[in-house]
Amino acid sequence: MKSLGNIRRSFAPWTDPAAKPFISVNNVTKRFGDFTAVDDLSLNIYHREFFALLGASGCGKSTLLRMLAGFEQPTAGEIVLDGTDLAGTPPYKRPVNMMFQSYALFPHMTVEKNIAFGLRQDGMTKDEIGERVLQMLKMVKLEKFAARKPNQLSGGQRQRVALARSLAKRPKVLLLDEPLGALDKKLREETQFELMDLQQNLGLTFVVVTHDQEEAMTMADRIAVMSHGKVVQVATPAEIYEAPNSRFVADFIGDVNIFDGKVTASNAGSLEIAIDSDLTIRVSGAEPLPVGSAAGFAIRPEKLRVSRTPPANPGINAASGELWDIAYLGDMTVFHVKLKSGAVVKASSLNAQRSVEDPFVYDQEVWVTFAEDAGVVLKD
Ligand SMILES: Nc1ncnc2c1ncn2[C@@H]1O[C@H](COP(=O)(O)OP(=O)(O)OP(=O)(O)O)[C@@H](O)[C@H]1O
Numbered sequence: 001m002k003s004l005g006n007i008r009r010s011f012a013p014w015t016d017p018a019a020k021p022f023i024s025v026n027n028v029t030k031r032f033g034d035f036t037a038v039d040d041l042s043l044n045i046y047h048r049e050f051f052a053l054l055g056a057s058g059c060g061k062s063t064l065l066r067m068l069a070g071f072e073q074p075t076a077g078e079i080v081l082d083g084t085d086l087a088g089t090p091p092y093k094r095p096v097n098m099m100f101q102s103y104a105l106f107p108h109m110t111v112e113k114n115i116a117f118g119l120r121q122d123g124m125t126k127d128e129i130g131e132r133v134l135q136m137l138k139m140v141k142l143e144k145f146a147a148r149k150p151n152q153l154s155g156g157q158r159q160r161v162a163l164a165r166s167l168a169k170r171p172k173v174l175l176l177d178e179p180l181g182a183l184d185k186k187l188r189e190e191t192q193f194e195l196m197d198l199q200q201n202l203g204l205t206f207v208v209v210t211h212d213q214e215e216a217m218t219m220a221d222r223i224a225v226m227s228h229g230k231v232v233q234v235a236t237p238a239e240i241y242e243a244p245n246s247r248f249v250a251d252f253i254g255d256v257n258i259f260d261g262k263v264t265a266s267n268a269g270s271l272e273i274a275i276d277s278d279l280t281i282r283v284s285g286a287e288p289l290p291v292g293s294a295a296g297f298a299i300r301p302e303k304l305r306v307s308r309t310p311p312a313n314p315g316i317n318a319a320s321g322e323l324w325d326i327a328y329l330g331d332m333t334v335f336h337v338k339l340k341s342g343a344v345v346k347a348s349s350l351n352a353q354r355s356v357e358d359p360f361v362y363d364q365e366v367w368v369t370f371a372e373d374a375g376v377v378l379k380d
């Protein structure tokens with residue numbers, strides 16, 4: 001059997017020009033009065049994709065989901081699902097179900113009845129309903145709680161009931177708005193993997209809203225990073241992390257060091273950016289930029305090496321400074337190095353060895369170095 005990781009790695013319909021998107025959001029705008037919550041946004045989502053919308057509070061994530069579900073109408077633009085323009089299709093006729101940010105269970109109904117609710121409306125027989133509900137209860141591991149009312153459950157259990165209820169109707173697309181928001185860290189991590197398993201096994205398309213980057217990175221095939229009603233970048237978690245397309249994305253996802261300078265040389269895929277008199281950054285595999293233009297450079301802490309010995313080529317991708325702070329986090333150590341320019345950079349290294357001989361100490365003079373392909377150039 002193929003592992004979940006293997007299946008997910010080989011799934012990349014967006015790289016195939018012939019693949020047809022399952023959901024197309026085309027130039028969709030949503031205004032509330034004179035406020036624009038979603039701004040000329042376009043996205044393609046593929047069948048069986050686990051798609052995450054990630055962005056700060058108020059950037060328009062829920063509004064976009066609500067338009068997909070049919071609870072809000074776009075002010076402009078169109079949403080096409082499986083070849084059909086959804087304009088004019090009411091929510092209950094869309095092959096889409098939504099699990100809300102503040103999932104509302106019916107307080108007077110048992111867990112079982114809550115899950116069965118949509119099925120009875122759909123006219124399934126009693127036996128069919130019974131079977132489906134049992135299957136859903138098993139899936140979310142709540143068989144023993146079938147007869148309880150929501151107020152007799154923990155927050156995490158309630159969340160799982162809401163999930164079971166939204167999946168019971170077997171929607172082709174499930175929209176999940178902060179599905180794990182009420183769970184504690186450990187349960188959250190477990191449930192992330194359950195969700196991924198479920199989505200894979202049922203062959204569904206998931207669109208998940210979250211403001212937790214780690215969660216999006218763990219679960220999603222692709223992530224759309226949103227800001228102020230617009231999509232800033234759509235890419236796989238690895239691409240978003242390793243090759244952010246802008247300062248905003250670099251800064252939003254994970255930890256990053258950003259240097260600003262001016263381009264001093266640009267040829268054959270190699271770019272030089274002068275940061276200050278002590279540091280010039282040489283980047284390989286970069287797009288050409290005009291000499292003299294302003295450019296930034298973003299590099300993750302784990303791509304910086306800290307050492308006590310001066311490098312062979314000081315000044316190029318190497319800067320000296322003093323060790324300002326050392327945070328030992330168990331699995332890794334984070335160093336803050338204050339460069340001669342006054343800038344403080346963050347470097348991290350894994351603590352794979354049990355003990356360190358000759359450890360670093362505060363205020364020590366150190367060198368920070370990095371490879372030519374270790375970071376990305378920021379044009380904005
Ligand atoms: N019905 C409405 N009337 C007016 N403004 C609205 C309405 N619904 C949403 N907004 C505004 O649109 C913007 C986007 O809201 P939305 O709920 O989509 O944000 P979000 O990205 O889901 O944020 P959060 O992470 O906090 O849930 C917000 O500024 C919000 O105040």
Ligand SMILES: [Mg+2]
Pocket residue numbers: 061062063101177
């Ligand atoms: Mg929201």
